Amino acid sequence: MQTRDVVESACRIIRHRERQVHRRPRMGEPEALREVDARLLGEAMLSDEGQAVLTALCERCGGRFAGSADERRAGDLLLERLRAAGLSSVHPEPFRFLAWRRGRRPTLQVVSPVAATLECIALPYSPPTRKGGLELEAIDLGEGLPEDFARLRAQIKGKAVLASNESPGYYHRWVHRAEKYARAVAAGARAFIFMNRLDGLLEETGSVRFNLKGEIPGVGISKETGARLQRLLRQGPVRLRLATNDGFFAGRSRNIVGELPGTERPDEMVVVGGHYDGHDIAQAAGDNGSGVATVVEAARLLAPHRTLLKRTVRFVCFGAEEVGLLGGQAYVERHAAEMPKVRLMVNCDGVGSERGKGFDFQGWHEAKAPLGEMAREMHQDIVFASRPMPYSDHFHFMAAGVPTCLLGNVGGPPKGRGYGHTAADTLDKVTRADLREAAALLARSLIRFANDPRWALPHKTPAEVRSILDRYELIDVMRTEGTLPKALR
Numbered sequence: 001m002q003t004r005d006v007v008e009s010a011c012r013i014i015r016h017r018e019r020q021v022h023r024r025p026r027m028g029e030p031e032a033l034r035e036v037d038a039r040l041l042g043e044a045m046l047s048d049e050g051q052a053v054l055t056a057l058c059e060r061c062g063g064r065f066a067g068s069a070d071e072r073r074a075g076d077l078l079l080e081r082l083r084a085a086g087l088s089s090v091h092p093e094p095f096r097f098l099a100w101r102r103g104r105r106p107t108l109q110v111v112s113p114v115a116a117t118l119e120c121i122a123l124p125y126s127p128p129t130r131k132g133g134l135e136l137e138a139i140d141l142g143e144g145l146p147e148d149f150a151r152l153r154a155q156i157k158g159k160a161v162l163a164s165n166e167s168p169g170y171y172h173r174w175v176h177r178a179e180k181y182a183r184a185v186a187a188g189a190r191a192f193i194f195m196n197r198l199d200g201l202l203e204e205t206g207s208v209r210f211n212l213k214g215e216i217p218g219v220g221i222s223k224e225t226g227a228r229l230q231r232l233l234r235q236g237p238v239r240l241r242l243a244t245n246d247g248f249f250a251g252r253s254r255n256i257v258g259e260l261p262g263t264e265r266p267d268e269m270v271v272v273g274g275h276y277d278g279h280d281i282a283q284a285a286g287d288n289g290s291g292v293a294t295v296v297e298a299a300r301l302l303a304p305h306r307t308l309l310k311r312t313v314r315f316v317c318f319g320a321e322e323v324g325l326l327g328g329q330a331y332v333e334r335h336a337a338e339m340p341k342v343r344l345m346v347n348c349d350g351v352g353s354e355r356g357k358g359f360d361f362q363g364w365h366e367a368k369a370p371l372g373e374m375a376r377e378m379h380q381d382i383v384f385a386s387r388p389m390p391y392s393d394h395f396h397f398m399a400a401g402v403p404t405c406l407l408g409n410v411g412g413p414p415k416g417r418g419y420g421h422t423a424a425d426t427l428d429k430v431t432r433a434d435l436r437e438a439a440a441l442l443a444r445s446l447i448r449f450a451n452d453p454r455w456a457l458p459h460k461t462p463a464e465v466r467s468i469l470d471r472y473e474l475i476d477v478m479r480t481e482g483t484l485p486k487a488l489r
Contacts, residue, residue, distance in 0.1 A: 067251030099251025133243030195226030210324030328393030352409030358383025
């Protein structure tokens with residue numbers, strides 16, 4: 001939906017109100033709610049506050065890599081913004097973790113059948129090689145699907161595995177980089193080479209292990225560099241020399257928390273959040289400056305209407321997501337006693353720019369009916385999806401049985417990250433229209449999530465959560481990666 005469409009939606013709401021001024025309001029759609037809808041839409045469409053937050057994060061705080069001075073600076077900025085928005089109890093919640101520091105640029109050389117130097121970047125949590133690096137043969141696993149590893153397993157030991165970041169549309173689930181790395185380690189590979197599928201000489205970064213030192217060195221290469229390596233491999237054996245120079249240290253990060261207290265049941269709440277850390281090779285504008293800016297803007301939009309909220313809405317800017325969902329994990333562990341009182345967790349991890357915006361309810365199919373009713377009452381198309389994705393901060397809430405959803409471009413086959421995790425994830429890639437639409441949709445939805453009895457979704461038992469994940473083989477995947485939460489083991 002473009003800005004014009006959202007403005008037209010606001011106008012329809014106003015006209016609808018004028019026509020039905022004498023009608024008795026329907027349950028779930030009181031007169032005050034229709035009026036606040038128009039106010040929220042108007043303020044969202046006329047405001048550049050969300051854009052200002054995103055710009056400040058990108059221009060003043062760089063990539064905001066977990067444990068870095070950039071991430072600390074971003075946390076301070078978000079504390080200021082949530083306080084300025086008028087939220088209550090704004091504070092940081094620090095936590096410790098194993099941090100990774102990028103060293104000198106790695107070297108990747110073809111030794112035979114020709115001599116060539118290939119551009120690459122180290123993948124976070126990749127260990128340093130010994131002095132002089134490794135010399136080894138390469139093997140191409142294509143898309144790096146589980147079936148590819150099974151088919152070529154006997155040939156992998158001792159080699160450098162080349163796998164792309166592709167998760168093909170025909171496949172029944174997304175295959176994450178961490179899974180491909182873990183399968184390479186399990187098969188006895190000595191190195192991992194991660195190839196981007198998109199044009200543009202862009203290496204893709206991303207952690208190979210979550211809060212753990214990797215067993216073998218991993219590097220990212222561009223599509224063009226990978227294609228060159230694949231051409232050589234089709235002609236016969238290829239030997240490489242790889243050297244990486246990165247390190248680890250005891251790191252600290254913070255979740256930034258504030259809230260709008262509920263007026264009737266303040267101990268019950270909706271938690272909404274997005275991570276503010278990113279990767280150190282770009283501005284991390286889409287992933288996830290856009291998401292956390294949407295959260296902050298929704299908080300600002302809702303603050304003047306706080307008296308309408310029956311339950312508390314708590315806003316959380318998560319740290320250290322990109323290195324293992326550590327902010328989400330730290331929050332759930334710290335607030336474990338509150339989890340039964342969390343009505344819904346809404347995660348904003350990239351607001352996106354394709355397909356219609358909506359919510360992915362991560363296996364809570366019970367949300368389909370109330371979302372459809374909410375969309376009709378809001379006079380807005382809202383896409384429903386319900387496929388679990390265990391690679392963002394909502395997942396530890398889901399593991400605790402809390403109903404969860406992701407806001408963004410949902411539905412359809414997986415399309416990967418686009419520019420995310422590359423040097424091209426820059427401020428110019430996020431449009432003002434997308435930020436405004438996402439913030440307006442989030443703010444209007446949060447009132448319903450907090451108030452409407454239809455959003456009393458059931459919490460799930462560990463067995464029920466495992467069943468949702470098993471449908472997409474994700475329990476086995478997380479066992480392979482070593483990422484399965486204790487609550488689900």
